[in-house]
Amino acid sequence: MQELIHNEVVGSYIAGAFAVDGGKRETLVSPVTQAPYHEIVYGGREEAEAAIAVAQEAFFVWKATSAPQRARCLREVAQIIHSREGELAELITMEMGKPICESRKEVNYAAGFFDWFAGEAERIYGMTIPSQFTNKELSIRYQPVGVCGVITPWNFPLAMPARKIAAALAAGCSVVMKPSPETPVCGLVIGEICRLAGIPNGVMNIVVGDEQAIGSALLDSNIVRKISFTGSCEVGKYLYEKSAKTMKKITMELGGNAPVLVFDDVPLEQAVEGSIATKFRNTGQTCICANRIFVQSTIYEEFVEQFTEKAKELIVGDPRHEQTQLSSVLHPVSAEKVTGCVADALDLGATGNLLSDKPNEAQVLSGVTPVMRIFTEEVFGPVAALIPFTAVDEGISMANAGDYGLASYLFTRNMAIAHRAIEELQYGMVGLNDPFLSTAQASFGGIRHSGIGREGGPTGIREYLVEKYVSAQISMLM
Numbered sequence: 001m002q003e004l005i006h007n008e009v010v011g012s013y014i015a016g017a018f019a020v021d022g023g024k025r026e027t028l029v030s031p032v033t034q035a036p037y038h039e040i041v042y043g044g045r046e047e048a049e050a051a052i053a054v055a056q057e058a059f060f061v062w063k064a065t066s067a068p069q070r071a072r073c074l075r076e077v078a079q080i081i082h083s084r085e086g087e088l089a090e091l092i093t094m095e096m097g098k099p100i101c102e103s104r105k106e107v108n109y110a111a112g113f114f115d116w117f118a119g120e121a122e123r124i125y126g127m128t129i130p131s132q133f134t135n136k137e138l139s140i141r142y143q144p145v146g147v148c149g150v151i152t153p154w155n156f157p158l159a160m161p162a163r164k165i166a167a168a169l170a171a172g173c174s175v176v177m178k179p180s181p182e183t184p185v186c187g188l189v190i191g192e193i194c195r196l197a198g199i200p201n202g203v204m205n206i207v208v209g210d211e212q213a214i215g216s217a218l219l220d221s222n223i224v225r226k227i228s229f230t231g232s233c234e235v236g237k238y239l240y241e242k243s244a245k246t247m248k249k250i251t252m253e254l255g256g257n258a259p260v261l262v263f264d265d266v267p268l269e270q271a272v273e274g275s276i277a278t279k280f281r282n283t284g285q286t287c288i289c290a291n292r293i294f295v296q297s298t299i300y301e302e303f304v305e306q307f308t309e310k311a312k313e314l315i316v317g318d319p320r321h322e323q324t325q326l327s328s329v330l331h332p333v334s335a336e337k338v339t340g341c342v343a344d345a346l347d348l349g350a351t352g353n354l355l356s357d358k359p360n361e362a363q364v365l366s367g368v369t370p371v372m373r374i375f376t377e378e379v380f381g382p383v384a385a386l387i388p389f390t391a392v393d394e395g396i397s398m399a400n401a402g403d404y405g406l407a408s409y410l411f412t413r414n415m416a417i418a419h420r421a422i423e424e425l426q427y428g429m430v431g432l433n434d435p436f437l438s439t440a441q442a443s444f445g446g447i448r449h450s451g452i453g454r455e456g457g458p459t460g461i462r463e464y465l466v467e468k469y470v471s472a473q474i475s476m477l478m
Contacts, residue, residue, distance in 0.1 A: 004084060004189050004196075011041035012208050013191035015054045016201030019047055023209065028185065030094045031329045032319055037094060038185055042209030048176065048217035051205040055147045055174040056223045058202030063144050063172040065200075067121045074118035074170060076197035081111040081162075088158060088189070090320075095183045096154050097329025098282060099319045109440075110162035113456065116440040120461045121170035137472045142465040144172035145249055146225035149218035151178045151239070153230050154331070155285045157186035163444070163455050164228045164251075165190065165204065171464035173226070174203045176218065182331070184208040215239070222246050226464060229253070230287075233403075233449050240452070251453035251463045253445055255378045256287045256406030259399035261421060262303060263392075263412040264296040270433070271295075271411040272306045275384075278409055278435035280314060283327045283360055284382035285334055288407035288429070288438065292368070292375060292385050294395050300388040304366050307386065308353045311362040314382075326382055330360035338363070338381035341374040345385070348372050353386075376402050392417055400426045405448030409435060 011020040023041045030037050062070070081088065088110075089103035098106070129138035148168045152160045161177060168175050179187025187206050194204040207214050218224050219242040227243050228251040229236055236254040243250055260278065262271045279290040295303045319327040330338075338359040345365050346352055350372060354364040359381055368375055368385040375385065389395035399408060408427035412418050422430050428446040431437035438444055443457035453463050 003087060004192050005038075005185060009039040009041060010185065010188055012043040012047045012051065013188050013204075013206040014047065014051045014202075015058075015205070016191075016195050018188075019043060019050075023047070028095075031097050032094055040184060040208065043207055044210040044213040045217045047209065048178075048207045048214045049221070051176045051207050052147060052217065052221050052223050054202040055176050055205050058200055059144070059147055059174040061200055062169070062174055062203045065172070067124065070170060070172065071118040071121040073197050073199050074114045074121065074166060077166075077193055077199070078111040078114035078118070080193050080196055081107060081114065091186055091189065092158055092183075093319050095186055096157055096331075097319050097327045099324045099327050101322060101324070102282060103319075106156060106159045110159040112440040113159070113162040113166040116456070117166040117170035117461060120167070120458070124171070124461065124465065135473055135475045137474050139470045139472070141468050141470065142462075143468055145464055145466050146173060147221075147223050148173045148175050148226040148228060148464060149178070149221075149224045150175055151215065151218075151227070151229045151231065152180060152187065154180035154182035155282060155287075157183035158190070160230050161187060161190055163440075163460075164230075167455065167460045168226075168228075168464045169194075169199065169203065171461050173464050175205065176224065177204075177206045178211070178214045178218070179206060179208065181208070181211060219243060219248075220246070225249060227251070228455075228463070236451070249463070249466075251445075251455065252451045253287070253455060254406070254449065254451045255404060256289075256446065256450055257291045257376070257378045257402055257404040258288055258407045258409065258427075260290045260293040261395050261399055261408075261410040261412075262293065262295040262299070263395075263410070263414065263417055264298040265414050265417075266411040266433070268299060268302060268306060272303065272310055274409070274411055274433065274435040275307060276310045276314075278431070279384045280311070280326060280362060280382050283330055285331060285380050287378075289380075290384070290409060290435075291379055292387060292399070294387050294389050294398055296395070297388045297390050300386075304353060304364075304386050307384070308364045311354055311364050311384065314362050316358075316361050326360060326362060328360060330381060334379075334381040335359040337377070337379055338383050341372075341377060341379050342383055344373045350374075350385075370398075370401060378404070392420065396421055396424050400424075403449040404446070406446035406450035407431065407437065409437075
């Protein structure tokens with residue numbers, strides 16, 4: 001079977017083809033193997049504007065395509081992704097260093113969004129409004145917003161584009177995507193999959209290259225009516241401000257500093273296993289990873305001991321190996337953040353229960369306090385901060401400290417505590433005895449400084465639709 005991307009040279013994917021003429025050419029080198037794996041031609045504003053123009057033309061074709069036909073195309077995308085699981089997982093691991101066992105899960109996770117939104121494409125219902133006038137019919141219908149600009153991160157280079165693109169295509173929108181410069185081929189492969197699935201050329205476009213030039217083209221364009229971004233709070237706020245000039249619709253999934261609350265009524269082993277799972281997935285490089293683990297004081301010492309022992313058992317190694325749990329490859333920015341936050345915490349009095357001079361290895365700090373960077377900043381690496389609390393209200397208050405509001409977790413068997421915490425935690429998502437809360441069938445997003453809007457689930461498609469109200473004087477109709 002031929003590889004999905006078999007071209008020796010790739011570039012921006014516009015109207016169903018790679019743009020490889022002109023532009024800066026570079027050899028991509030895997031951070032895992034240190035070997036070249038593709039030649040790429042980078043684009044800039046010119047390519048972005050060309051992609052926007054193509055997407056605008058294709059939008060009218062795709063918008064007019066029936067919902068069942070759009071759904072069939074999306075299901076075919078999902079089928080292709082499933083059928084190429086091995087190839088795509090290897091690409092993710094080679095391009096950004098994710099452990100191969102997790103890369104396979106990401107492939108299936110990505111396919112799930114196309115499956116889910118295929119169904120949502122056929123469930124875009126309008127409504128009829130009871131009218132006070134006997135000669136008027138009032139109704140609401142939903143229509144695609146138009147050309148969408150999609151900007152995605154490196155840490156989930158297939159799944160994050162899938163969550164956005166699947167919803168946009170289901171709604172009838174066309175897309176111009178800027179993938180992360182760290183994972184361009186993972187982004188480009190989606191364009192080829194969409195073509196193979198029968199989605200018309202120009203509906204799905206991917207521009208790689210000069211980040212500032214491409215981003216500015218998307219933000220400045222009046223044709224682009226929607227921006228969906230996953231990334232840092234700082235960049236998200238900048239995009240939000242710039243999008244106001246053309247009154248674009250916005251979805252932002254930004255940073256998190258996820259807390260875990262562990263109450264003393266829960267089986268300790270369950271709480272430790274769950275906390276380990278949500279802390280160290282993807283070597284700690286997810287926006288919903290646990291950063292601060294608050295443990296009730298009556299079980300704190302025992303929890304610290306068991307958690308530290310479990311962290312020691314995590315296998316660090318080549319991400320291509322099946323047994324690897326923590327990758328030997330850590331993003332340079334993550335590595336710098338881990339090193340800085342650990343040093344700061346130790347200087348301010350934290351205890352290093354498990355330390356390493358390698359930032360990709362598990363580290364555990366106890367006695368962390370609010371004055372330390374690790375308490376207030378998103379670390380994005382495999383270091384856990386363990387903090388004691390006494391009463392329920394104290395734990396919830398500490399968990400709510402700061403400006404982030406993406407994901408939170410709690411472990412308890414007490415129904416009253418669970419209901420109270422769910423109600424009072426100032427986060428867009430709560431995992432109750434569940435370290436894996438993200439799924440295609442549920443909405444994903446944050447509040448406060450962690451984002452605007454929702455992705456996935458039954459509300460995810462609404463982010464790509466506009467509402468149109470119709471008042472019809474039916475007596476005038478023939």
